[in-house]
Amino acid sequence: MSDAADLTPIREAVRALCADFPGEYWRSLDRERAYPTEFVAALTKAGFLAALIPEQYGGSGLTMTAAAAIMEEIQASGCNGAPCHAQMYTMGTVLRHGSAAQKERYLPGIARGELRLQAFGVTEPTSGTDTLSLRTTAVRHGDRYVVNGQKIWTSRAEHSDLMLLLARTTPREQAKSRTAGLSVFLVDMRQARNNGLTIRPIRTMMNHATTEVFFENMQVPAENLIGTEGEGFRYIISGMNAERILIAAECIGDAKWFIDKASSYARDRVVFGRPIGQNQGVQFPIARAYIGMRAAELMVREAAALYEAGKDCGAEANMAKHLAAEASWAAADMCVQTHGGFGFAEEFDIERKFRETRLYTVAPISTNLILSYIAEHVLGLPRSY
Ligand SMILES: Cc1cc2nc3c(=O)[nH]c(=O)nc-3n(C[C@H](O)[C@H](O)[C@H](O)COP(=O)(O)OP(=O)(O)OC[C@H]3O[C@@H](n4cnc5c(N)ncnc54)[C@H](O)[C@@H]3O)c2cc1C
Numbered sequence: 001m002s003d004a005a006d007l008t009p010i011r012e013a014v015r016a017l018c019a020d021f022p023g024e025y026w027r028s029l030d031r032e033r034a035y036p037t038e039f040v041a042a043l044t045k046a047g048f049l050a051a052l053i054p055e056q057y058g059g060s061g062l063t064m065t066a067a068a069a070i071m072e073e074i075q076a077s078g079c080n081g082a083p084c085h086a087q088m089y090t091m092g093t094v095l096r097h098g099s100a101a102q103k104e105r106y107l108p109g110i111a112r113g114e115l116r117l118q119a120f121g122v123t124e125p126t127s128g129t130d131t132l133s134l135r136t137t138a139v140r141h142g143d144r145y146v147v148n149g150q151k152i153w154t155s156r157a158e159h160s161d162l163m164l165l166l167a168r169t170t171p172r173e174q175a176k177s178r179t180a181g182l183s184v185f186l187v188d189m190r191q192a193r194n195n196g197l198t199i200r201p202i203r204t205m206m207n208h209a210t211t212e213v214f215f216e217n218m219q220v221p222a223e224n225l226i227g228t229e230g231e232g233f234r235y236i237i238s239g240m241n242a243e244r245i246l247i248a249a250e251c252i253g254d255a256k257w258f259i260d261k262a263s264s265y266a267r268d269r270v271v272f273g274r275p276i277g278q279n280q281g282v283q284f285p286i287a288r289a290y291i292g293m294r295a296a297e298l299m300v301r302e303a304a305a306l307y308e309a310g311k312d313c314g315a316e317a318n319m320a321k322h323l324a325a326e327a328s329w330a331a332a333d334m335c336v337q338t339h340g341g342f343g344f345a346e347e348f349d350i351e352r353k354f355r356e357t358r359l360y361t362v363a364p365i366s367t368n369l370i371l372s373y374i375a376e377h378v379l380g381l382p383r384s385y
Contacts, residue, residue, distance in 0.1 A: 075253025
């Protein structure tokens with residue numbers, strides 16, 4: 001199925017850019033757990049990461065469908081968009097809930113890539129998925145807030161100028177509702193680093209530039225509060241549909257890469273005097289992975305279409321993320337199996353992509369929490385947590 005609008009030129013342009021960053025580039029970064037600075041710079045220069053910023057702020061003003069196509073093509077080319085995907089969507093909270101002054105101040109710089117808004121500080125070690133239990137506090141003192149606490153899995157913090165931070169401004173027991181009392185801040189990490197903000201990298205199974213961050217009397221000017229104090233949880237939730245759709249598109253790209261690799265290997269590899277792909281035991285898993293990917297792709301497109309029409313897409317964005325993450329992981333597993341021993345060899349890139357795509361059934365939202373959302377909000381079952 002083709003895209004509703006013809007996105008072929010964008011898709012081809014992303015592919016052409018990615019061709020300059022072949023497997024060897026990613027393999028050497030992976031060995032060192034190093035950041036793909038040149039790749040991110042190239043995407044920024046081409047304007048792809050500013051796809052969703054309106055033209056009035058210097059972005060490309062593209063649709064969610066187009067933005068999803070960009071992320072999909074990056075992954076389908078064998079590259080990895082995770083080191084920079086947040087630059088595309090984290091600004092949505094500022095765009096939707098920021099003041100006119102905040103938008104003027106930050107969005108043009110983000111669109112040009114001079115300001116990197118890549119860090120999203122929500123998850124904490126003790127609260128995990130239970131965001132409303134987070135413990136980081138921001139207490140107002142005159143024209144500033146003083147922040148104390150800790151976040152974990154704050155990805156790209158070392159490669160970001162700004163962080164979107166969720167912190168508690170009203171103690172839970174005094175908040176006017178279950179979801180009230182949390183606030184969102186735009187933290188300028190260039191000023192805060194070593195000035196109340198400490199960042200410690202976490203080495204993970206794939207190259208992901210993730211960190212834990214510590215706040216010790218970190219000062220944030222009150223003018224950096226986004227929207228109304230106490231309404232932050234709602235603002236963060238409203239940005240999650242965009243994140244889910246774009247990550248789902250990445251998973252579709254990964255699945256396409258695995259299916260393409262496996263098909264081509266199964267056509268060429270001859271064992272017992274015939275291509276391995278002639279055996280149904282080899283071709284059926286590839287076909288099954290393809291069917292799963294296509295079904296997920298349709299849901300991603302439905303979610304993106306609803307999003308850009310301004311309609312509620314919570315269920316579709318969650319289902320798209322779930323189906324796509326399952327599809328990419330199934331395709332990854334199939335691809336290793338199809339390659340036999342070579343699936344484990346670094347130079348084939350499969351084991352690297354296998355590790356990278358494993359993340360998406362856990363983060364940014366884990367499978368169980370999506371199932372809970374569908375059970376409660378779509379099927380009307382009792383809330384389980
Ligand atoms: C590499 C990486 C990058 C990340 N980047 C970021 C980032 O940039 N910013 C950020 O804020 N966070 C980030 N995260 C955090 C990520 O969103 C969380 O890890 C994820 O949401 C799961 O939360 P948790 O790890 O605390 O697991 P927990 O909440 O401890 O859950 C553990 C397991 O229990 C299950 N579970 C928990 N409660 C229930 C329940 N009520 N019913 C059923 N099952 C349940 C979960 O589904 C999960 O499988 C990142 C994580 C990783 C690994």
